[in-house]
Amino acid sequence: MTLYFKNGEYTEKDKLSISIDDRGYYFGDGVYEVIKVYGGKLYTAEEHFGRFLSSAQKIRMPLPYTVEEFIGIAEELVRANGISEGHVYLQATRGVAPRIHNFPGDEVLPMITAYAIDNPQPLGKLEMGVAVRTADDIRWLRCDIKSLNLLANVMAKQEAVEAGCGEAVFVRDGIVTEGSSSNIFGVKDGILYTHPATNLILNGITRRVVLKCCAAESIGVMEEPYTLEELRGMDEVFLTSTTSEITPIISIDGETVGDGTPGPVTSRLQRVFEKTIQQAMQETN
Numbered sequence: 074m075t076l077y078f079k080n081g082e083y084t085e086k087d088k089l090s091i092s093i094d095d096r097g098y099y100f101g102d103g104v105y106e107v108i109k110v111y112g113g114k115l116y117t118a119e120e121h122f123g124r125f126l127s128s129a130q131k132i133r134m135p136l137p138y139t140v141e142e143f144i145g146i147a148e149e150l151v152r153a154n155g156i157s158e159g160h161v162y163l164q165a166t167r168g169v170a171p172r173i174h175n176f177p178g179d180e181v182l183p184m185i186t187a188y189a190i191d192n193p194q195p196l197g198k199l200e201m202g203v204a205v206r207t208a209d210d211i212r213w214l215r216c217d218i219k220s221l222n223l224l225a226n227v228m229a230k231q232e233a234v235e236a237g238c239g240e241a242v243f244v245r246d247g248i249v250t251e252g253s254s255s256n257i258f259g260v261k262d263g264i265l266y267t268h269p270a271t272n273l274i275l276n277g278i279t280r281r282v283v284l285k286c287c288a289a290e291s292i293g294v295m296e297e298p299y300t301l302e303e304l305r306g307m308d309e310v311f312l313t314s315t316t317s318e319i320t321p322i323i324s325i326d327g328e329t330v331g332d333g334t335p336g337p338v339t340s341r342l343q344r345v346f347e348k349t350i351q352q353a354m355q356e357t358n
Contacts, residue, residue, distance in 0.1 A: 203239030
């Protein structure tokens, strides 16, 4: 039996229903988060739920729970569903109301749902890397909000998969922004390059962890816009996300990155990242 969360209650999936008038269904009017679970413990939960509340605030949607209360909900889902390695998905929409574009009145409360599922580490991709293809970044200008409006991301990802690739890399006016569901990093002469955390990208939690790892390891970082041609000329390229961790990129649009194998800086950061996971698990025990 799998338990789901809906507005303060835990219920079985087949007993859970969402109204056709939910604004998430009509407009994608909501936000979401994905939190990784290792050894039955949430990883970087405070950072994820802090961003969740921030995204909700940016779309002017008050939520009735604190970071600590959201963590409690997620922990209960992990415990009740016996998740050892997986993730928690949490979503909030503006609620159920007749279909009009402007916000409903204050009497309409957000619809908050969540679940926890098994999802093992993608060890093959972490070791061997993935190919990517580029795509025009046609998304709106508030990519810093982790909203439900992901159609452009979905289309780019599908085109990448159909081309035999693991991810799409967005390019806006010649500048590399991020992946369809990840952040993108390049390494040149031992220096790490990544797009700054502006409105054009989502400031990924794994991205933040990687930057902290770089500081701890004295790896230089340049958070500045760079072009697609500059990305093609990098010694190493990798992507980061909650479920993909630090995944090497071995080719871009069919062109090999470096020698076509994960590079030394990428491998080093993978090892340091794994240590942060182990340390976090020890701290929560």
